[in-house]
Amino acid sequence: MKAKRIRIAWKRDWQLYLFMLLPVAYIVIFAYVPMAGLQLAFRKYTAQGGIWGSPWIGLDNLVKFVNSYQFERVVSNTFILSIYGLACMQIIPICFALIINTIEKPRFKKVTQTIVNLPHFISVVVLVGMLMQVFNSRTGIYGVLYEHFTGQYPTDLFGKLGAFRHLYIWSTVWQNFGWQSIIYIAALAGVDTQLHEAAQIDGASRAQRVWHVDLPHIQPTIMILLIMGIGKIMSVGFEKAYLMQNSLNLKHSELISTYVYRIGLSGVGKTDFSYATAIGLFNAVINLVLILGANVLSRRITDTSLW
């Protein structure tokens, strides 16, 4: 009976399966094989043994990481940076959307929105490059203005440990707040104008209407994006942090992902594939727990889940 059903399905859908052939092969090779490769975290990598044949050593690598002096540093750096970023990148785009939504000049809105979206398309490399130029203590705008008003050159921000997180987060805000606000602006366009009219007749000011009409309307969107953001906390990127890293800010700029690279691939010091894989696994598991937790939370609170 079952075999017959399969045969009917195959006869009807075989062309669709053919369509899926390449994508499935791709995803199996380039997503599932590396997942199987995570077993390296529990082995001691040898060149001859590779992923499947190196000797097992159990939890040694994970234990070594948790007990190492770097553990606390990279984990807390990762958390602090992403929570700082999450807070800024949630609040600022929402405020911007609410503000721009109150303006009733279509041309003005269109032009400003296009401009604030532009930096989204700047690559990380160029962004970090711009950051270094603009905040150059002698030739950048920052240095020039600082000198103009105080009469002396500022100290180099990139060498200042305390400045790293702010530079990292606020350049992200600069680059992406406009882009992030698109979704809220779109949601705000769906507010029923009758609600506004009714509120106006009752004597509500524009500010009151923002608070009592607009904000509640986008609340579900805010919740979903917040939860998605929580799910991404541990995946704060390698790319920008690595580019901004130097020996002076390493204490704050070494994240789990950059540490994995340093241990496993940088070729500086002793390269240890197994140890680096174990750190990566640690990161991936926490990430998974956060995403699943965020989704459960989402289902409870907003009745919408991501899947």
Next chain:
Amino acid sequence: MNISQTGRQGSRFAKRRTSRGDRAFEAVAVGIVTLLTLLILLPMINVVSASFSSASAVNAGRVLLLPVESTLENYKTILKYNSVWLGYRNTIFYTVVGTFINVSLTMMCAYPLAQKSFSGRKFLSILFFIPMIFNGGMIPNYILMRDLKIINTLWAGLIPGAINIFNMIVTRTFIQSSIPDTMAEAARIDGCSPTRYFFSFVLPLSKTIIAVISMYYAVSHWNDYFTAFLYINKRSLYPLQLFLREILVNSQFDSSVMNDPDAARQLQGLAETLKYVVIVVSTLPLMCIYPFVQKYFVKGVMIGSVKG
């Protein structure tokens, strides 16, 4: 005529009703938005202006918003700097060929998954969903690429991320919601095979989403440095972003790659200024195209937000 009349009256009526407080509120809003827009614009203007300024003005920190001692010399020098053009050529290759591969694979995957009657739909959806929330990470991926001998070949710029699962799901959602199931049903009854249905109906009706994902993929190829950083260390295969990293972040101008010694000597004094030039040269194409294709990008955000 009548309608527009009442419309205008209506708006006049509404205008009269806005209180002074509300008008002040809007003025403040305009002020804030203007300020933020300037904050976005000023660094970009500064960079462009510096790229047109003389090296001495840049090094003395005299450039703020307008070019000082404006000159095209910097651009002429960069024209002779081979790395940038090699990088440009490679990036264009990775972007064009890569985007073609991306879009083909994405459509091939999204189309069957969008058919409600497709028998393997549920299992395959899960298969594609899991890698979104869990993956092998940097080292196992690197070992795989090494074992497949992809490292230091052109494939290294094309294969990683050949299907972006998020884009695939967005495409699937689009196909599902914009092409009614009854159409597939009717086509099937009329003896149209799934393949023919794809080429004669789904593909033409998906133009919008194809435009959207092509642009997403193209931008991510153009701006990508991470995959090349991991998998390519042969200079002849470097994409633009890796050369930019050398120049901007590591401050390395390799004067040996200049094709004439005069220019190589010039390079020393120009280093700071040339950084501004390469920023402009590498970013300008996207910035110029963006305003014209903005609506597609925005549409992509909308479709994506409906349900991931």
